[in-house]
Amino acid sequence: MSQSTTASSYNYAYLDEQTKRMIRRALLKAVAIPGYQVPFAGREMPMPYGWGTGGVQVTATVIGPSDTLKVIDQGSDDTTNAVSIRQFFEKTADIDTTEKTKDATVIQTRHRIPEETLTEGQILVYQVPIPEPLRFLEPRETETRKMHALEEYGLMHVKLYEDISRHGHIATTYAYPVKVNGRYVMDPSPTPKFDNPKMDNCAALQLFGAGREKRIYAIPPYTKVQSLDFEDHPFEIQSWDQDCALCGSTDSFLDEVILDDKGNRMFVCSDSDYCQSRQDGSMPSSVEHTLSQASQMQSVNSEASK
Amino acid sequence: MTSSNQTLSPEQTLLSVKDLTMMYGSRIGCQNISFDLRPGEVLGIVGESGSGKSTLLNCISAQLKPTFGSVSYHTRHDGSQDLFADMSEPERRFLMRTDWAFVHQNPRDGLRMGVSAGANIGERLMAVGWRHYGNIRDTATDWLGKVEISTERLDDLPSTFSGGMQQRLQIARNLVTAPRLVFMDEPTGGLDVSVQAKLLDLLRGLVQNLGLSVVIVTHDLAVARLLSHRLMVMKNGHVVESGLTDQVLDDPQDPYTQLLVSSILQS
Numbered sequence: 001m002s003q004s005t006t007a008s009s010y011n012y013a014y015l016d017e018q019t020k021r022m023i024r025r026a027l028l029k030a031v032a033i034p035g036y037q038v039p040f041a042g043r044e045m046p047m048p049y050g051w052g053t054g055g056v057q058v059t060a061t062v063i064g065p066s067d068t069l070k071v072i073d074q075g076s077d078d079t080t081n082a083v084s085i086r087q088f089f090e091k092t093a094d095i096d097t098t099e100k101t102k103d104a105t106v107i108q109t110r111h112r113i114p115e116e117t118l119t120e121g122q123i124l125v126y127q128v129p130i131p132e133p134l135r136f137l138e139p140r141e142t143e144t145r146k147m148h149a150l151e152e153y154g155l156m157h158v159k160l161y162e163d164i165s166r167h168g169h170i171a172t173t174y175a176y177p178v179k180v181n182g183r184y185v186m187d188p189s190p191t192p193k194f195d196n197p198k199m200d201n202c203a204a205l206q207l208f209g210a211g212r213e214k215r216i217y218a219i220p221p222y223t224k225v226q227s228l229d230f231e232d233h234p235f236e237i238q239s240w241d242q243d244c245a246l247c248g249s250t251d252s253f254l255d256e257v258i259l260d261d262k263g264n265r266m267f268v269c270s271d272s273d274y275c276q277s278r279q280d281g282s283m284p285s286s287v288e289h290t291l292s293q294a295s296q297m298q299s300v301n302s303e304a305s306k
Numbered sequence: 307m308t309s310s311n312q313t314l315s316p317e318q319t320l321l322s323v324k325d326l327t328m329m330y331g332s333r334i335g336c337q338n339i340s341f342d343l344r345p346g347e348v349l350g351i352v353g354e355s356g357s358g359k360s361t362l363l364n365c366i367s368a369q370l371k372p373t374f375g376s377v378s379y380h381t382r383h384d385g386s387q388d389l390f391a392d393m394s395e396p397e398r399r400f401l402m403r404t405d406w407a408f409v410h411q412n413p414r415d416g417l418r419m420g421v422s423a424g425a426n427i428g429e430r431l432m433a434v435g436w437r438h439y440g441n442i443r444d445t446a447t448d449w450l451g452k453v454e455i456s457t458e459r460l461d462d463l464p465s466t467f468s469g470g471m472q473q474r475l476q477i478a479r480n481l482v483t484a485p486r487l488v489f490m491d492e493p494t495g496g497l498d499v500s501v502q503a504k505l506l507d508l509l510r511g512l513v514q515n516l517g518l519s520v521v522i523v524t525h526d527l528a529v530a531r532l533l534s535h536r537l538m539v540m541k542n543g544h545v546v547e548s549g550l551t552d553q554v555l556d557d558p559q560d561p562y563t564q565l566l567v568s569s570i571l572q573s
């Protein structure tokens with residue numbers, strides 16, 4: 001996949017081969033040490049940082065002409081951000097794109113993990129704005145590195161403690177910290193905690209790219225991922241009183257949609273492909289089953305107290 | 307509250323400092339200092355600004371690696387250990403947040419200003435594995451009471467506290483894991499005189515009730531007299547005189563100590 005297959009003056013998938021090799025080395029290290037943030041010499045991409053340059057560099061590095069790419073922003077394939085990243089790879093990497101989760105070999109995402117259970121051979125690439133979970137309480141990079149190295153993670157619970165003391169419950173709903181493979185604490189930012197259980201024991205390879213902070217980290221397939229919590233305030237995912245107004249799903253992540261200026265609103269699946277598939281009746285029957293499995297709570301303490 | 311020094315008899319040594327020298331390049335921080343600290347003992351280090359008090363305190367609390375000499379601590383499980391030769395950095399850091407405490411002159415250096423008083427006190431508990439929110443909160447509430455801060459302030463940020471309250475919060479945050487050895491660098495330094503007196507009373511009570519061993523640095527001889535059993539007087543990085551506090555202050559032998567004591571009396 002090193003030959004240039006497009007008419008443009010750029011190399012295949014925009015990045016030069018030397019940069020790709022450097023990023024692949026970082027990815028290999030990240031896979032070897034699940035949840036560990038590997039620094040890499042990030043390149044400038046032809047888009048602003050907020051647009052997921054970290055994820056784009058990872059995707060550009062792992063993708064080849066036989067791949068099929070899906071790009072989502074929130075759960076949707078057709079926001080400006082998702083469309084422009086998809087077009088970028090159509091132009092520079094000569095690949096097929098899809099909106100169907102099950103047809104994709106590489107999925108780049110900004111906020112969500114698809115509702116449909118990912119399978120072996122798929123790669124999920126996250127665009128990460130802030131990779132350091134300890135940053136909230138410890139601004140010094142030298143100190144946070146030491147804390148990771150020495151596994152000093154008490155500070156993560158200080159953050160959760162503060163949440164409960166302010167709100168009466170753990171109010172962190174996005175970027176909810178997890179412990180990967182029983183060792184490194186990791187920020188899955190900016191996905192909703194609803195998706196945390198899907199990261200646990202996932203069949204797909206999960207890669208995280210932070211462009212501005214130049215960090216790469218990874219969760220290899222079938223790795224244990226636990227959401228941090230307290231014994232008396234166990235981790236739980238968001239739930240809604242309504243079902244999806246379009247497909248009737250009872251267990252997917254819902255977005256609130258304003259219908260008019262009279263305050264009418266409805267709740268629909270954030271994962272537009274999942275919702276559409278259910279409306280078309282094309283959802284594989286196994287999916288409903290695995291979804292309810294995925295939404296079962298995983299928590300450090302329920303594990304620990306066994 | 308029971309004494310936390312059961313593992314050592316009063317004659318044994320908790321902390322042993324031998325021939326300690328700290329150089330900052332060619333400049334002397336402190337030089338050739340040796341002393342032993344016994345369980346339950348309060349050692350005062352006095353001397354004018356720049357005499358090397360903080361340098362010595364930072365070396366013996368493992369925050370600075372001395373250029374020469376050794377510091378040994380009697381650990382709970384492995385007996386006497388040289389902080390730098392026998393212990394790894396993770397072991398030293400563990401000691402610092404469990405068996406030891408460090409009270410800074412400026413509470414901002416010792417507190418997390420961005421989280422509540424309760425989270426400040428709870429941090430060390432969570433660092434050693436406490437995972438029950440209710441228990442952490444109850445213990446934090448308890449400690450607010452012990453340092454005479456209204457328990458209604460549990461969820462307030464330290465920045466809304468007065469200087470004296472911040473210093474008491476820093477003390478609570480440090481003592482919550484029942485440390486055996488407490489290092490203090492000018493703990494009353496930045497406070498008004500009336501606030502200082504109250505803090506000193508509180509400190510003296512805690513030290514006695516908890517049977518703490520303390521090394522306290524101060525340039526204030528009144529503070530030293532009130533809290534410490536023994537004194538070391540420092541000048542230009544050297545110890546010029548040491549002994550029982552009353553002896554050193556009432557009958558100083560070294561000319562510099564005589565000057566120091568008399569200048570206090572005159573001021």
Ligand SMILES: Nc1ncnc2c1ncn2[C@@H]1O[C@H](COP(=O)(O)OP(=O)(O)O)[C@@H](O)[C@H]1O
Pocket residue numbers: 330333334335336353354355356357358359360361362
């Ligand atoms: N980080 C440093 N770098 C260089 N010199 C220092 C440093 N810290 C202290 N010193 C010097 O070491 C001596 C002792 O300082 P210090 O231990 O702070 O004294 P004290 O606490 O008694 O005021 C002084 O001469 C001071 O200027």
Ligand SMILES: [Mg+2]
Pocket residue numbers: 359360361
């Ligand atoms: Mg000083």
Ligand SMILES: [Zn+2]
Pocket residue numbers: 244245246247248249268269274275276278
């Ligand atoms: Zn739906």
